[in-house]
Amino acid sequence: MSDAVHVKICGLTDPDNVQAAVAAGARYVGFVFFPKSPRNVTFAQARALALCVPEGVAKVALTVDADDDMLHALTQEVPLDMLQLHGHETPARVTALRQRFGLPVMKAVGVAGPEDLAALDAYGKVADQLLVDAKPSADAMLPGGNGLSFDWRLIAGRRWACPWMLAGGLDAENVAAAIRLTGARQVDVSSGVEIAPGKKDAARINAFISAAQSATNTFPV
Numbered sequence: 001m002s003d004a005v006h007v008k009i010c011g012l013t014d015p016d017n018v019q020a021a022v023a024a025g026a027r028y029v030g031f032v033f034f035p036k037s038p039r040n041v042t043f044a045q046a047r048a049l050a051l052c053v054p055e056g057v058a059k060v061a062l063t064v065d066a067d068d069d070m071l072h073a074l075t076q077e078v079p080l081d082m083l084q085l086h087g088h089e090t091p092a093r094v095t096a097l098r099q100r101f102g103l104p105v106m107k108a109v110g111v112a113g114p115e116d117l118a119a120l121d122a123y124g125k126v127a128d129q130l131l132v133d134a135k136p137s138a139d140a141m142l143p144g145g146n147g148l149s150f151d152w153r154l155i156a157g158r159r160w161a162c163p164w165m166l167a168g169g170l171d172a173e174n175v176a177a178a179i180r181l182t183g184a185r186q187v188d189v190s191s192g193v194e195i196a197p198g199k200k201d202a203a204r205i206n207a208f209i210s211a212a213q214s215a216t217n218t219f220p221v
């Protein structure tokens, strides 16, 4: 992995914001397939957005406890590079989906306290990537994308068997500190580059990517 921190902009719904993310240097763009989300896109919308994305930028589909039929239709209709699983998918399900759909799988794991760290070790052995995210509160409407951060000291300097991304409540103001504290080489953002739920903003996307890429990561690779 190169020295610059890799950025994923998640929950894109608009071609102008996809272009803004790509132009600013995002390495991943994420599309949300979760009807209750303000960022939900249809397969047709996602396909149109995906066709704007150049080679070298990974197109990630975020799903929540999706069944095989949904994933089959999704992967047939939308050109994708990765699946992001943001529900209660077990390690066995992660393994099965990697095999069935032939795409790398990133498993999101919510962290609120030290008791959540064992799950990162378990999923790190079977997933292609981990998304280390804030655990949503019990009454949250969404399982992610809540703009909530967790205590980064819980994972400072920790490593897993696969590459990982830091997520949860990041924005242009705090991302450099988060990178310094955790040693993250990849970061993911959704709410922190929005002006309203589901409404991304090109200036915020630019500011976030610039702040992440200029952050100094002092941890060894």
Ligand SMILES: O=C(O)c1ccccc1NCC(=O)[C@H](O)[C@H](O)COP(=O)(O)O
Binding pocket: 010, 011, 032, 034, 037, 038, 039, 040, 062, 064, 086, 131, 133, 142, 143, 144, 145, 146, 147, 148, 167, 168, 169, 170, 188, 189, 190, 191, 192
């Ligand atoms: O964004 C959503 O609406 C969403 C819906 C269902 C599951 C996950 C969802 N989002 C996850 C993300 O966008 C990010 O990967 C992550 O949780 C960080 O989000 P944020 O704290 O808003 O930056």
